[in-house]
Amino acid sequence: MDAQKDKSMEQLILEAAEVLFLEKGFSLTSTTEIAKTVGCNQALVHYYYRTKEHLFNVIFEQKFMQFFQSVFDNNSLLDLAFEDKIKLIMNSHFDMLQINPRLPQLIINELARQPERIDRLKEKLRSYPEKVFAELNQNLQTEILEGKVRNINLLDLFITIVTLNVSLFMYLPLMQQIFGLNEDQKSEFLAHRRIENIDFVLNSIRP
Amino acid sequence: MDAQKDKSMEQLILEAAEVLFLEKGFSLTSTTEIAKTVGCNQALVHYYYRTKEHLFNVIFEQKFMQFFQSVFDNNSLLDLAFEDKIKLIMNSHFDMLQINPRLPQLIINELARQPERIDRLKEKLRSYPEKVFAELNQNLQTEILEGKVRNINLLDLFITIVTLNVSLFMYLPLMQQIFGLNEDQKSEFLAHRRIENIDFVLNSIRP
DNA sequence: CACATATTTAATAATGCTATTAAATAAATT
DNA sequence: AATTTATTTAATAGCATTATTAAATATGTG
Structure with missing residues (x-):
């Protein structure tokens, strides 16, 4: 978990989103869940990636x-x-x-x-x-x-x-x-x- | 369209649901949309099939x-x-x-x-x-x-x-x-x- | 340090969805 | 015709979701 501490929130969000999107697809994954997985506020997901769709596009x-x-x-x-x-x-x-x-x-x-x-x-x-x-x-x-x-x-x-x-x-x-x-x-x-x-x-x- | 008039609402709902579920899957299809397609009230979908999940099960x-x-x-x-x-x-x-x-x-x-x-x-x-x-x-x-x-x-x-x-x-x-x-x-x-x-x-x- | 910028959070508006309820209407039965 | 039963609707509770905003905190810079 130490390695995780080095990583930026931006990166952690991206990685959590990737796991969730691949597991459950776009529509069954919520930004709330992504935030919860990372352990940050849900608004942060939108701060870094603006929209769920945009975040998804990056990963996709x-x-x-x-x-x-x-x-x-x-x-x-x-x-x-x-x-x-x-x-x-x-x-x-x-x-x-x-x-x-x-x-x-x-x-x-x-x-x-x-x-x-x-x-x-x-x-x-x-x-x-x-x-x-x-x-x-x-x-x-x-x-x-x-x-x-x-x-x-x-x-x-x-x-x-x-x-x-x-x-x-x-x-x-x-x-x-x-x-x-x-x-x-x-x-x-x-x-x-x-x-x-x-x-x-x-x-x-x-x- | 005359043939459609004979069919019961129950049947029409089922048919519309089948088309929509096959087109967009379970989660991207709403009971509201099914009702709109059939031209009935959204509550009617639930009257006949209780839950969206149950309606889906019948079709699936x-x-x-x-x-x-x-x-x-x-x-x-x-x-x-x-x-x-x-x-x-x-x-x-x-x-x-x-x-x-x-x-x-x-x-x-x-x-x-x-x-x-x-x-x-x-x-x-x-x-x-x-x-x-x-x-x-x-x-x-x-x-x-x-x-x-x-x-x-x-x-x-x-x-x-x-x-x-x-x-x-x-x-x-x-x-x-x-x-x-x-x-x-x-x-x-x-x-x-x-x-x-x-x-x-x-x-x-x-x- | 003072100030600016970046990061993070809390709160919430706006929307859409499922499911329920009670009332209205239509159909069937006695 | 009266009464029961089935169908349909309007209204809405309750919830989850996305996205925004303003405030709070941390970080960096001159």
């Missing part, structure tokens, strides 16, 4: 970027085989989800609540996704020509990757309760599915 | 059953090959999702908001899922022995089926806006993915 955009980067910021490792890049991307994506298991649900819900947000995010990302895509696609096309990879569509592949990983975490609490898994069994299940998902994708792209 | 359980049955109530067609049964189940599931595209999100959100609901649903379903599973599994085991189907786990297969279909509808609004699809393109995309999903599953179970 940061987390969305984190989500995005976990998938798209792995091209730094230049000279890997396409297969290894996919492995890297999927592991990175999985790691992020393990730390933020409720993030996909938050993103889906909030983009449904405020569809105009999508345009703002698109603007923020600019041509970055296309750039990464183009680069990876070049890599892919080369390997297809070399007969190392089946002729696949990169977008479809990405949709599959994200779907497989995200769905796992989205349905996990449900499965956990239905099958009555304890924490150890849950961890084991996740570790197993991480590999399964990767294996599935790698198998599906073989020539 | 009914919709959950609909979801459930779309997957589990296809064993009536007895003597089909396993592959054809899967095709039937996936089409039935897809049809249901096309009519209720936001249902999965509602289910996920509300089971997260009230985890105790899961136990109630389990109780309501009793041994029915196991029964269907056992029956289908017998069918599957026979076909595995006959070499018609690869040795797969039925639960894993079901998770894959549900995941593929559900994810599609969950991310559809997002993809629609990102790629700027109009209604025709959206329909086309859906028709394409319906077949893709089925093909994928059927391919994956081949010996």
